[in-house]
Amino acid sequence: MQSEEFYFSQVTLLVTHYNRPASLARLLSSFASLGCRFGEIIVSDDCSTAENLMLVKKLQAEFEFKLITTPTNAGLGNNINKGQRNATLPLTLYVQEDFVPLALFPQKLSASIRFMQEDSSLDIVRFYAYQRFPFLKTFAEGFSQMYFNPADILSTYNKFYLYSDHPHLRRSDFLNKFGNYKEGVNVEKAEYSMMMSFLKRKGKGLFYEDFKGLFDQKNSTEEPSTFKRNWKRHPSNILIGAARHLYRHIKFNLNYYF
Template identity: 50%
Template sequence: MTTDSTHFPGVTLLITHYNRSSSLERLLRTFRELNCTFDDIVVSDDGSKPEHLTVLRSLAKPYKFRLITTPQNKGLANNINKGQEAVKTPYTLYVQEDFIPKSAFATHFRDALAMMNEDDTLDIVRFYAYFAYPYLEPYKNGYSRMLYKPWYGDYNKIYYYSDHPHLRRSSFLDKFGRYVEGIKSDKTEYRMCLSFIKKKGKGLFLTDFNAMFEQKNSEDEPSTVTRSNWRHQNTNFFVIWGRALYRQIKYNYELLF
């Protein structure tokens, strides 16, 4: 084990991958350029095409990662489950292959790891988001504690958990259950959000959520996740109001039963 200050003991870097080997190499190369190392690296592949698997196998030795494969595509939930089950360290840094760590990564990650070690009630520390979690209480080291109460009005409160880059205890599946397989990735994430809240998960959120990672997709390796444009782009007041009311009722019902 290296004694370099940018080595993070007790942590496995878990990367989920599907048909984007160039993006994966970019992620691994950037961590190396930042001189950040971990006790282990697991790359969980979801049945990529042969040409991508060939690249992955060629990268495994120089980047010292364990490749976990499956003979056919089974979806993101299965990919995370089998990857997490291969982790042997107390902590998991989960990152999808299309993210790139920034120069501030080591500083913020070192703080996150220290806080997880200090407070065994913390289940997760989130590093990236498209928007800030709506209910935050300043904590320390540039992090905030995420707060959740059933009566909070912003329906984005449901995203207490996220598949975006985060640090978590490797016992995560034991406490919150396996990711639900056989459904779309956004529904899988939603189910985990519900489980995280129901089982009283606790976590921190990097207040400057663009400081550690950026997400980047190329024309050659575009995102494999598609979402409904109507849901995310409709600006009609009554549609927005009606959807917000529906979500509040739906979320609170699903959290009760």
């Protein structure tokens, strides 16, 4: 165990969970092994099976987290909403249960907290992504500020994703400013809706450029990912891809401006 220097007293660690107690145990153990302690920990569970929920409750005794449950499975949007509503500290570190923090993370989380305390206009600091955000201005300590130009039709529509539900630090009143996650829809639609809200309300955030250097995403055969991406949205044919790109750009701008 490392020193107590990584006690984040103003941060709620919010973990969303569904039927993967071994992954949850790995995540919480990894934070502990890095010397990370938080002002509070919330695990928001989306109606796991009785067997898995029993294992989560055993972890609760070890890691002393607040467990928020629900009688029916309601999807990721509801799981994030109910977890966030129970946060009592100024900042929330949001992480899904299949991620593992790496050695550099506590240092960069400390820097992120300082950035958000010094600049009240910052809404979010992002720590992980599948690919680099395309428009960045160098900020400090490996972080860059994201910026957005809705009129740029030539760039990939990855530029839209100033917000992502991958690991990030945000203000705990985030949902007051940007609205709740949309519920009763699939994960991709819920994330897209939140991304649109973030853009329309002029959200401001930082992005860690070495985005594979702070977290690793791990899924085992015993506890595979419960999310299945709709690959029809990601066509390999160039002409179809270009047509979809144009369609999304027009649709996006109609949503953004109107």
